[in-house]
Amino acid sequence: MEFKIIKKDTKPQSLRNFLTAKKMSGRLQTKIRRGLVEVYWGQEKLTLTSKLKDAGELRLITLEPEASQAITASTGEIKVVYEDSNYLVADKPAGLASVPGPSETSDTLANRIKGYLLAQGLNDVAVHVLTRLDYNTSGLVLVAKNSLAQGWISAYQDQMIKEYRALVSGHLAQASGRLDFPLQKDSDSFRQIVTAAGKKALTDYWLLESYPKCQLVKIILQTGRTHQIRAHFAHLGHPLVGDELYGGPRAQELGRQLLHAHKLSFYDPFSGQLRSLTSSLPEIFAQACQS
Structure with a gap:
């Protein structure tokens, strides 16, 4: 390679x-x-x-072949918004896991990317998902195609910016702020809970639009804990609209939490350039705001 x-x-x-x-x-x-x-x-x-x-x-x-991966190829549809010989950015829909797990092994974003690459005749590549999203979170996901690209970009984590859009229930007390609440997995569920014994978690947010029962906010993560955005806003008393796990309203009606990975910026060490990609909000956000 x-x-x-x-x-x-x-x-x-x-x-x-x-x-x-x-x-x-x-x-x-x-x-x-x-x-x-x-x-x-x-x-x-x-x-x-x-x-x-x-x-x-x-x-x-x-002179070494790329290490083989036990990821099967899927022919499921994917939307690629950026690609070069080392990295790929896909726009993941809600309702699709990022990587194989106990509940799904053959049709995740990683499986679909593997199929996409094989269809191009690229056999000596791997699929390293670098920015995973929850099953029902949509938006941009960064993937490295080989172990060198995976390892090298990790040295530039401080230059990676992950910007989200979320619809939070109710009205926040402040139009912007930093949420500094340590998180730890709840021993009785899949939830993350705020506790002094948890790992440091920092979330910055800015109010974009207000509606009668909810608000659209811009969010930038300073750390990358599991469920960080969902757990932080639930702790504030403003769980994400549609977030069943954290008590968000209209969960059964919407079928997903209204959280979207809107923008992704990262430093490409091979070219020395800063890449910046965006993804439009899914239509369900506008529909939820109007109803």
Whole structure:
């Protein structure tokens, strides 16, 4: 498998220092030293001590096959909003699991992406779901197509921004704020509960629109705990509309919590660019606001 890395500056430096500055793991550098990964600048094969003097393009060729995954392919429909040789962003509908689990092993977003990639003739790729969403949450999901892309982007988690839209019940006391409530799994259910013994969880929100019985809010996660948004607003006394697990109103009527992963921004370490994608709100949000 071949990877391309862009060097934007003209600063002279060794390949080792360049990769270190790009937050490339020491594990990969060890593979380069052992000959399991070859690096080329044009036609010149490099070592870790080779000097890079100009801007240009590096080619990394891994001689190891991508580790096989026990994910079966599904022909179910997916909506791809961005794709390159390393990453893919899909727009997940509500009612679809992100990855296989005990209740569904053959038709999840991961299964469908596997089928999508195989249909393109891409056999030596994997499906690493990086930003999972709950079964009944819709919106953008980031996927890495190989283990290098998966591991490298983890070094840039501080540059990943996940922005959501949610319809919360009632009217919030403040138009914006930060919810700082530690979360822990409830021993008696699938819920997350606020407790001093829980893990730190930070949620920032801003009011966008008000309606007679609910409000549309913009949310940016500062941490990524399970059910974080749902549990935080339920703790405030404003559970998400349609959220049966956390006591939200109109759950049986709507069949899903009204939470949508609206925008996703992430740093692409291969190109050195910041990618930013958006997904429109599903029609069910507007219908719920009007009724």
